[in-house]
Amino acid sequence: MWGLVRGQANPRVRHLRQLLGDVHLVRGDLLDQGSLIAAVEKVQPDEVYNLAAISYVPMSWQQAELTGEVTGLGVLRVLEAIRVCSGISASRSPGRGQIRFYQASTSEMFGQVNQSPQNEQTSFHPRSPYGVAKVYGHLLTQNYRESYGMFAVSGVMFNHESPRRGAEFVTRKVSLGVAKIKLGYERQLRLGNMHASRDWGFAGDYVRAMQLMLARDEPADYVIGTGVTHTVEELVDQAFRAAGLEWRDHVVTDAAFIRPAEVDRLCADPTKAREELGWEPKIGFEELVSMMVDADLALLAASGGAEGDSFGTDSW
Ligand code: G4F
Numbered sequence: 001m002w003g004l005v006r007g008q009a010n011p012r013v014r015h016l017r018q019l020l021g022d023v024h025l026v027r028g029d030l031l032d033q034g035s036l037i038a039a040v041e042k043v044q045p046d047e048v049y050n051l052a053a054i055s056y057v058p059m060s061w062q063q064a065e066l067t068g069e070v071t072g073l074g075v076l077r078v079l080e081a082i083r084v085c086s087g088i089s090a091s092r093s094p095g096r097g098q099i100r101f102y103q104a105s106t107s108e109m110f111g112q113v114n115q116s117p118q119n120e121q122t123s124f125h126p127r128s129p130y131g132v133a134k135v136y137g138h139l140l141t142q143n144y145r146e147s148y149g150m151f152a153v154s155g156v157m158f159n160h161e162s163p164r165r166g167a168e169f170v171t172r173k174v175s176l177g178v179a180k181i182k183l184g185y186e187r188q189l190r191l192g193n194m195h196a197s198r199d200w201g202f203a204g205d206y207v208r209a210m211q212l213m214l215a216r217d218e219p220a221d222y223v224i225g226t227g228v229t230h231t232v233e234e235l236v237d238q239a240f241r242a243a244g245l246e247w248r249d250h251v252v253t254d255a256a257f258i259r260p261a262e263v264d265r266l267c268a269d270p271t272k273a274r275e276e277l278g279w280e281p282k283i284g285f286e287e288l289v290s291m292m293v294d295a296d297l298a299l300l301a302a303s304g305g306a307e308g309d310s311f312g313t314d315s316w
Helices: 012-019 033-043 064-085 129-148 170-182 203-214 232-242 271-277 285-303
Strands: 002-005 024-027 047-050 100-106 152-157 189-191 222-224 251-253
Touching (some): 024 033, 033 064, 047 064, 047 203, 170 232
Parallel strands (some): 047 100
């Protein structure tokens, strides 16, 4: 297995090696076409999974152009690297290359929804530069499949979480906040919109869906989510209760975390994935939240509260 890393001394490499001792690393950058062609030539992969992106929605308003370059045009560059290395010429009639491509699309493409729950036919109305960039990557992946006969597919992934989630996202911000309060390092947790609803699932289940998608005989896109939605307030309530705390004693709403445009409510209809991939999520909302709170309690107890020091300061 190979992983693409960018930058001269990327600090994430150390964490990656701790987690995945047997992964090989190759240099490359989604902003640099030549580096991606060189990486594909070197690795000669059977499958390529593109999960790389500027993925924190608030940051996409602060750095909209960079988000378009990385999260949108980055997909074009990966597809081009695969096309060129597979010997598929731009003018040739469609044929199938050997390299299978997975694009991480997102429920943020649905944005202001006109149908609930959302399935593969639901129209897109993204609400952030991130969502717009992801629509570009999604449609381009479809286009390369149709234009060149490439095995290129997208998984329209709803929010997927785990103890490895970055502390800027609401689930981990809450689980770290709960652990800090429980262990006496903090008293307050500052959050934005408590009324937004998301379909939260366990990341491990979603990675399994990605692999199943590339193992199909024919390429197709799939919506991946649990089909159950909860508000941020319900998430907060669940997390504080998992630690024996009452959230109303600690949570403060802060306008600094309100977004310029919000996605109010997302809920997946994963019928196609269930019927064609045999995919079902194994871990439900309550188990997921407890898992994250327990992991952060253990992490902070072991580190003396040093982990996640920057959480709570991530106003957009
Ligand atoms: O955890 P979030 O930042 O995730 P969001 O915006 O739904 O996006 C995540 O999931 C998408 C779908 O898989 C991905 F495409 C994307 O890359 C990312 O992984 O926010 C969830 C909700 C929002 O409605 C937000 O307004 O939580 C609300 N929220 C309320 N207070 C907060 C906070 N979000 C954050 N990050 N921090 C808060 O203090």
